[in-house]
Amino acid sequence: MAPPTLDFYFDFSSPYGYLAAVQIGELAARHGRRVAWKPFLLGAVYKKIGGQPLVAQPLKGDYSVRDMQRSARELQVPLHFPPGFPFASVAACRAVYWRQAGDPTAAGDLVLAFYHRAFGEGGDISSAEGVLEVAERLGIERGELEAALQDASVKEKTRQEVEAALDRGVFGSPFIFADDEPFWGADRLPVLDRWLSRGGW
């Protein structure tokens, strides 16, 4: 039987998603779990229930940037904001769902490579070209992915996954389910860690 998963929902344009993504693999492994990587689109959430990107909000935006930088320094991971941030992340989403080919625990390397390019280096992953460059470095055949990004079934799979995330109650990034228990925010990772250690409370 496959080990249980941690279902890790995130938007590639989310700095807190990045800061959680670099930690979640080790956390999951410590509890005998695998990560199911579930990219989705915050824009779909805003469309459904309203809202706007964190960094665009008065006061909260400035604080959040400061908190993201402080969190990154403590984790000792680089944090740079890509040009055009917050950016459209649907191409990167599609690449991941295509690469997973039905196994949600696959393609973690691609997820982390996208995030590293976007927030570790401040590079572009909003364009198909940006996505293809990152994928090529992992040995993914460029022409194959280029075709996949335009493939109707890949687009449909991505649409369904985003819809399923919203149906499950996901409204922010990162958002993690341990079985049916929801955890929102990179700041909830220590709570999730204790939850898994104790089997809940």
Added chain:
Amino acid sequence: MAPPTLDFYFDFSSPYGYLAAVQIGELAARHGRRVAWKPFLLGAVYKKIGGQPLVAQPLKGDYSVRDMQRSARELQVPLHFPPGFPFASVAACRAVYWRQAGDPTAAGDLVLAFYHRAFGEGGDISSAEGVLEVAERLGIERGELEAALQDASVKEKTRQEVEAALDRGVFGSPFIFADDEPFWGADRLPVLDRWLSRGGW
């Protein structure tokens, strides 16, 4: 010289403010600091920059209630939501600023008693009567506080404190400054704790 403070901003109607308030005294003492208790009104923030109470927001509201309950269980403190929650907290604010009489580190007992009544017991502290009952149990003379709640200078002091909180960038509850470093949310207490231990990073 007085020891440095942790400036603890909170709305009495904020469950996360309650969950942080029961921890902040011990945290501050561990780092040789005193708590400056700074009640303010989230309503003034919403008026200034928009927004609405957390629990009224779609999806986020349901999640937040669950997260508050989970956080309270882990801390082993009672959590009950008072009738009419979220409630008007200006009377409790005024009582605190009156009781402090210019010393922001005073009246911690009153703050904790209000919070205990509201979220520990699910009782009313939105009315003058609710505020007076809590204060009486601490030995505060009822008639004196009753007059203070109507006193123009107490109202003005409260108005100024709320304005000063907004001017300092406070937009949520709890919101803590360690010197000039801001920390928003009960979930940032462990970060604040490490920040004070290390002298920042």
